[in-house]
Amino acid sequence: MKTAVLLEPETFELQDRPRPSAGPNDVLVAVRDVGICGSDVHYYEHGRIGDYVVENPLVLGHESAGEVVEVGENVTSLGVGDRVALEPGVPCRRCSHCKHGNYHLCEEVEFMATPPHDGAFTEYVSWPADFAYKLPDTVSTTEGALCEPLSVGIHACRRGDVGTGDTVLVTGAGPIGLMIMEAARAAGAGDIIVTDVVDEKLSFARERGADLAVNVADGDLESAVEDFTDGVGADVVVEASGATPSIESTLDVVRRGGTVVLVGLASEATVPFDVLDIIDNELDVRGSFRYKNTYPVAIDLLADGVVDVAGIVEFESSLEDIDDAFQRAREPNVIKGMVTF
Numbered sequence: 001m002k003t004a005v006l007l008e009p010e011t012f013e014l015q016d017r018p019r020p021s022a023g024p025n026d027v028l029v030a031v032r033d034v035g036i037c038g039s040d041v042h043y044y045e046h047g048r049i050g051d052y053v054v055e056n057p058l059v060l061g062h063e064s065a066g067e068v069v070e071v072g073e074n075v076t077s078l079g080v081g082d083r084v085a086l087e088p089g090v091p092c093r094r095c096s097h098c099k100h101g102n103y104h105l106c107e108e109v110e111f112m113a114t115p116p117h118d119g120a121f122t123e124y125v126s127w128p129a130d131f132a133y134k135l136p137d138t139v140s141t142t143e144g145a146l147c148e149p150l151s152v153g154i155h156a157c158r159r160g161d162v163g164t165g166d167t168v169l170v171t172g173a174g175p176i177g178l179m180i181m182e183a184a185r186a187a188g189a190g191d192i193i194v195t196d197v198v199d200e201k202l203s204f205a206r207e208r209g210a211d212l213a214v215n216v217a218d219g220d221l222e223s224a225v226e227d228f229t230d231g232v233g234a235d236v237v238v239e240a241s242g243a244t245p246s247i248e249s250t251l252d253v254v255r256r257g258g259t260v261v262l263v264g265l266a267s268e269a270t271v272p273f274d275v276l277d278i279i280d281n282e283l284d285v286r287g288s289f290r291y292k293n294t295y296p297v298a299i300d301l302l303a304d305g306v307v308d309v310a311g312i313v314e315f316e317s318s319l320e321d322i323d324d325a326f327q328r329a330r331e332p333n334v335i336k337g338m339v340t341f
């Protein structure tokens with residue numbers, strides 16, 4: 001089977017690898033769509049993200065969906081021909097985090113395209129059936145693949161307890177920020193404010209329903225939020241840029257008693273945070289890491305037409321053209337590329 005393998009930074013090789021079979025509890029999936037995520041581009045460019053280092057050839061891609069072509073002997077939930085979205089992180093199921101229901105925090109998790117675990121830029125993937133979610137006829141495999149970033153958005157909104165009528169401020173209008181917007185709207189958010197430093201990203205966010213879009217490179221976010229919220233501030237701020245100034249600014253724009261959710265991965269390990277601000281204003285500052293139990297919700301939201309994810313895909317490419325696809329995906333104005341089979 002054709003597989004795109006990252007040999008070293010900026011070097012893919014299209015290899016012919018043996019097709020796996022489904023293990024007893026697995027399904028073999030013919031991959032149809034794989035999104036290119038910012039983390040794929042980061043591994044492609046730098047060969048590492050923090051402590052995760054690409055030491056051996058690695059298959060990237062963790063936003064995937066496809067069609068079941070073989071089922072393991074113990075699998076009863078899925079059949080050949082079913083179209084499925086693959087949740088990319090499979091936990092150990094035995095540790096205390098898994099037993100507490102926080103399977104996304106499992107330290108033994110095998111997450112696609114996070115070294116040393118291979119991802120989905122390949123024709124077939126054998127995957128545990130309980131981490132493969134059947135797509136209804138009305139949901140495409142492109143949308144199935146995008147259940148992954150949508151899951152990041154759903155989890156972040158759950159972490160922020162986003163509720164009916166809340167004013168939600170999302171910093172960073174990349175794919176994750178846009179998915180947070182979708183999830184916040186689905187959770188009943190009232191007004192949504194979005195920030196970025198690129199005008200095109202903000203126009204895109206506006207077209208997708210942002211009520212206020214602020215370019216923080218040339219505008220004063222604090223006064224814009226103050227005006228917009230009658231001096232109160234945002235109920236929930238979800239940081240989705242990873243930029244240090246943006247992380248710092250979250251405390252200036254959240255309301256007293258509000259919640260800040262940190263999703264963007266800071267490029268620096270420490271970011272100055274005014275602790276007295278957090279105490280005096282009784283703020284909840286929460287991390288949000290990947291997701292748990294989001295795929296069925298994401299699929300329902302898609303089936304019901306409550307969220308739009310396919311609209312963020314700006315180009316499609318084939319596996320053979322993966323080099324070109326990554327060149328395009330790394331352009332600052334591009335939101336999302338999709339490799340289709």
Ligand SMILES: NC(=O)c1ccc[n+]([C@@H]2O[C@H](COP(=O)([O-])OP(=O)(O)OC[C@H]3O[C@@H](n4cnc5c(N)ncnc54)[C@H](O)[C@@H]3O)[C@@H](O)[C@H]2O)c1
Nearest residue numbers: 038172174175176196241242243246263264265288289290
């Ligand atoms: N916590 C998690 O589970 C999780 C999951 C996926 C991604 N992430 C992280 O979330 C972040 C967003 O992911 P993405 O794929 O959308 O990345 P992206 O790089 O495509 O988007 C980030 C956006 O932030 C904008 N930006 C840069 N500086 C800014 C500033 N000062 N203020 C506001 N916006 C600014 C950029 O122009 C860009 O549009 C990244 O840091 C990524 O690593 C975290």
Ligand SMILES: C[C@@H](O)[C@H](N)C(=O)O
Nearest residue numbers: 037039114149152290
């Ligand atoms: C969650 C996922 O989208 C992210 N890129 C990660 O590897 O953690």
